[in-house]
Amino acid sequence: MVEHSKFRDPELARRIAEKLHTIAPESGIVKICHVCGTHEWTITHFGLRSLLPQNIEVIAGPGCPVCVTPASEIDEAVQIALKGVTVTCFGDVLRVPGSEKSLLDAKAEGADVRVVYSVADAIKMAEKEPRKDFAFFAIGFETTAPSTAVEVLKKPPKNISFLVSHRLIPPAMELLTRIEDLRINGFIAPGHVSTIIGLKAYEIFPKLYHMPTVVAGFEPLDVLFAVYMILKQIKNGEARLENEYARAVSWDGNVKAQELMRQTFDISDGEWRGLGKLPLSAFKLKKEYIKYDAREKFGIKIKHGKDLPPGCQCHLVMIGKIKPTECPLFMKVCTPQKPIGACMVGIEGTCRIWAKTINIPV
Amino acid sequence: MCLAIPAKVISVHDGKAKVDFGEGVLREVDVTLVNVKVGEYVLVHAGYAIQVLSKTEAEETIRLWNEILEAEKQIKTR
Numbered sequence: 001m002v003e004h005s006k007f008r009d010p011e012l013a014r015r016i017a018e019k020l021h022t023i024a025p026e027s028g029i030v031k032i033c034h035v036c037g038t039h040e041w042t043i044t045h046f047g048l049r050s051l052l053p054q055n056i057e058v059i060a061g062p063g064c065p066v067c068v069t070p071a072s073e074i075d076e077a078v079q080i081a082l083k084g085v086t087v088t089c090f091g092d093v094l095r096v097p098g099s100e101k102s103l104l105d106a107k108a109e110g111a112d113v114r115v116v117y118s119v120a121d122a123i124k125m126a127e128k129e130p131r132k133d134f135a136f137f138a139i140g141f142e143t144t145a146p147s148t149a150v151e152v153l154k155k156p157p158k159n160i161s162f163l164v165s166h167r168l169i170p171p172a173m174e175l176l177t178r179i180e181d182l183r184i185n186g187f188i189a190p191g192h193v194s195t196i197i198g199l200k201a202y203e204i205f206p207k208l209y210h211m212p213t214v215v216a217g218f219e220p221l222d223v224l225f226a227v228y229m230i231l232k233q234i235k236n237g238e239a240r241l242e243n244e245y246a247r248a249v250s251w252d253g254n255v256k257a258q259e260l261m262r263q264t265f266d267i268s269d270g271e272w273r274g275l276g277k278l279p280l281s282a283f284k285l286k287k288e289y290i291k292y293d294a295r296e297k298f299g300i301k302i303k304h305g306k307d308l309p310p311g312c313q314c315h316l317v318m319i320g321k322i323k324p325t326e327c328p329l330f331m332k333v334c335t336p337q338k339p340i341g342a343c344m345v346g347i348e349g350t351c352r353i354w355a356k357t358i359n360i361p362v
Numbered sequence: 363m364c365l366a367i368p369a370k371v372i373s374v375h376d377g378k379a380k381v382d383f384g385e386g387v388l389r390e391v392d393v394t395l396v397n398v399k400v401g402e403y404v405l406v407h408a409g410y411a412i413q414v415l416s417k418t419e420a421e422e423t424i425r426l427w428n429e430i431l432e433a434e435k436q437i438k439t440r
Contacts, residue, residue, distance in 0.1 A: 006424050007424075012427060012428075012431065015431045016427070016430075016431065019430070019431065036364060037364065038364055038365050063364075065364070090408070117408065117409055118392075118408045118409025118410065119408070119409075120392055120409050120410075121409065140364070140408075141364055143364040143366065143407050143412060144364070144407065144408055146395055146410065146412065147392070147395075147407075147408055147409065147410040150392065150394045150395065150410065190364060192364040192365070192366045192405070192407060192412070193364060195366070195405060195412050195413035196412060196413075221427065225427060225430070228430070244423070246416070246419040246422065246423060247415050247416050247417075247419040247420040247423060248405055248413050248415055248416075249413075254395060254396070254412060254413055256394075256395055256396070257395045257412065260394075260395070348364070348365075
């Protein structure tokens, strides 16, 4: 494979940064929005914002899957756990606040909540302990949903069910285009979601919303070149769909993964934390797999949750409307050690990335 | 969450593969979602290979980057 260091070459970075200054419009703000926690990490960790011309802003959209999971669905997981079912989940879900409790709180009360690296590990656990009931909390975007599909279709043991909370990225991007005072001028589309759904999933953004859209990888140079490609389109008065991450993303994406998802899930409206219900933005298990649906199996019916603790601005941070530093709680009462909002919990949450990376005077 | 790490495929058997994340970190991952051969590189997300990486496209990207930067240089020196 091509040497990793070539994608991080500081000399190339310096030269592309210089070039950004020559191509950026002389006046007016250009706002470029990404929708992936890993992009936010690359941008913040490598200090890329400091390389951009002053009038080029890169903002973070709702790209952290644990942050967007609404309190009502955390409440469902907590309720299942408190019924004596072993809940398995990814590590960063543990501390995400529900209306009253997180899964970690439930664990402290004696519930059996276990962290797994992958859904396959959750299945193995259920196989090893056939007398116990297990529920896997399936969160994540299109990158993660195929792995849930693979396991559901394999007919897992009877003692495991799935609390499916997968969300879809393009509907969230559509929401962003409709928020008028956000005034986004271009999208950096998420590289790993795109390995699955392909370039074609973003066709509507240039066509319908006249939004330059570039699918980008996660090395610092990937992001800088994506910004360049968007600025070039803006300069030429164009709105096109371009692929900066061709080494992993194709036009059609991972067709096999798409087919498995189609067999497993129906698309439904979904709640996003603090953002309300977005049409056709969530997966739910198809009728034929209802016996694996944890909500049905344990009779869980929660309609509404309390998404935002008092003062928490996660809903505004999540759409890039404000920076973490503009939230009155940030690093005062809401810290990585004692998070209040979901954006401070998720390892891809904008607040957590800023808190962990930037030396912010308190 | 959508973090995915490139790894080299060492062996493939029954929908699983042993992959090398570099510096000797080996792990078994599920390869149901991809068609992959030994020696190829895959992107691994939460224990599942989600895509095969293209060496040609990786080289092409680096070439394009340099081309973009060279074009700029020529304009400057002209």
